[in-house]
Amino acid sequence: MSKTPKRKKNKVLKIVKKNHIWVTIALCLIIAIVSDTFIAIFSSTIGTFVFNSKIGDEYDAVSYMAQMYEFSSEDDDSIFDFLNKDGRSYFITDNHGKVIYQNGENTMGTTSGTFVLPITSEGEVKVKVYLDNITEGLFVPDEDGELVFSTGSIFTYAFRVWEQTNLQVGSKKTSVDLPLWIAIDVKDGRQTFYAKTGYRMSFSDVAFLLIFILLALLLVGCIIVLLLVNMFSTLIYQRNMSKVFFTDPITRGHNWMWFSVRGEQLLKKRRSAAVSYAVLDLVFVKYRNYCVCHSVVEGEEMLYKVDRILNESIGKKEMAAHYASANFALLLKFKDREELKARIQQIINKLETIGKDHKFTFHVGVYVVENIKDAKGRAVKRKDIDIEREYNNACTARSTLEDSDESAIAFFDENLLEEQKWIDIVMEHRRSAIENEEYLIYYQPKYDPKTNKLRGVEALIRWNSPELGFKSPGTFIPILEKNGFIQDIDHYMITHVARAQKAWLDAGYECVPASVNVSRAHFIEDDLAEQIRDAVDAEGCPRNLLEIELTESAFFDDKKALIDTILKLKEYGFMVSMDDFGSGYSSLNSLKDMPLDILKLDAEFFRGDINGGRGEIVISKAISLAKSLNMLTVAEGVEFKEQVDFLAEKGCDMIQGYFFAKPMLGEEYADKMNRKEGFEDSKEEKAKVEETEEEKPEEQAILTEN
Ligand code: C2E
């Protein structure tokens, strides 16, 4: 799988989480409260200002009366004559709450209680005076006639006016006189002067107040509505965003983004120690083939079906999503591995039959997310979960099934991770290893078993990495082959072997053909034969000194292209051999069609005892078959004298094996070749040959290697 970039995921999460609903609601509330308070303060200030401006003159008059009383002497009654002239009702209380004067009459300290105060021409209002609490200010009588301290609560007052005076739209009255009492502390607070005053409120005043209140309410309402609209649109936006980000365009179900976000949350939560989770990678094998044979639309319809079945097969707190291409990601709960395996198998069984006339194949890789338990055996929260890594591991497990044509399940284990790391290292170094000439060429001679004479040699690669050490081809060649980078190696080998052959030739060695392995992956190139020809010619090496070895597996590929390339190679003067004959199943069939020069019997023939066994019959028949097809035979992996004798007797042409020689560096191999007369002691020539070779690694390394 290609890794989903974490940055992309975080970005999506940010967008989806942006304007989180709770933040939006809190913001709405704060703005509503602030705007409400602001409007209340503002309108109250305006109201008070209007009210005070209306009542200001009356207050001044009462204040003047209070001042006059303040400055009069205790025993001067003429002050009451002066106060009575004003014509308004007034009374004075002492600091015990007793009324001492009422409208100029000395009441001699009447106790607090209910006073009947004439306030309008239409009736009387009973006033209860609770003198203990009174402070200087404006008093208004409420519905029960109680004097209520009222410092500018204009709205309450306006409503009371409305209620008390029947001043209504449509009534004939256009104004009403409102009773108001003004209280002023006098004589250093020992007495309080109360005077009645009136406030004439007109219909237009009330209307103004009401309109003002309504406008204020409307404004607040508008702000709240706007905030609500914003909140809901944010919610809808969020929902739509989540839908876009979390929906797969092909399956119309959930996508990888959804899986990785929600799956990680699910895995990080604490859960029962008895329940484990597994991350799965399920792949629809040969999906591309299906699309090619049918159509992409039909292929996608199959993916849709797979997604539907997967979603039908999962339970609560389990997940399934389309990853990409033919891959699906699953998160399954389980208690026991066998039970999990059986369940996956059931899902596969269902999936295999989604095509009417097709039985499909599915590969599943499983990564078990281990529970971490505390001392008491309870599962602890796993903060270290990285679902991309877990899914990657499931993919690694699944990739081990790549060669299987049947549906299969593979569980991940740590060794796989090591393998995966090694694959990454090889891929990472593939170019620098060529550029820095870290690949060494080893030569393994092929001998004639009858004469013990050198008749050929095979060039074999080794990787001498300064960083990683000495590596045999089995550790890196299959990786490069699988990932499509073997062409570079093949080209490197052909060039270097041709160069070495030319140098040896020039140095007077009696060169024998050197075979180079050319990977099957290389045979898809139309001009492979031309590439080889040009590379060899460029080095000035005679073409008959180079032989191309094809592994048997190459013969499974495009037969026609293969035959064409072989024919061209032969036409250009190269020899072509079939490597590893007998290690597969269709060798005979391949021989029928391929015009090859040499047959290399696979080393497997010579493992164990061949004498007297069926193996002996097979080997001798293979040799005679090759002879009748005009092919030479090479026996590989021969380690014992008896094997050599047997092969010599059966007419095998060459033997390549440890019995004669292990693969060795060019310098050592050169010593095995004969030299033409006159060349033996030419030191300069030998040095020239050495120059073409790699730095010789430690002898120990070679021994370990083989
Ligand atoms: P191969 O082409 O079948 O090479 C023969 C392998 O058998 C060599 O292993 C050789 O060292 C080993 N061998 C030879 N005689 C004996 C014997 O008597 N006993 C035992 N046990 N082994 C013997 P090596 O060099 O490790 O190569 C392994 C494979 O790697 C080769 O198998 C070939 O498929 C691949 N390979 C090696 N070099 C190249 C190369 O330059 N290009 C490509 N494409 N593949 C290469």
Ligand code: CA
């Ligand atoms: Ca070979």
Ligand code: CA
């Ligand atoms: Ca071989």
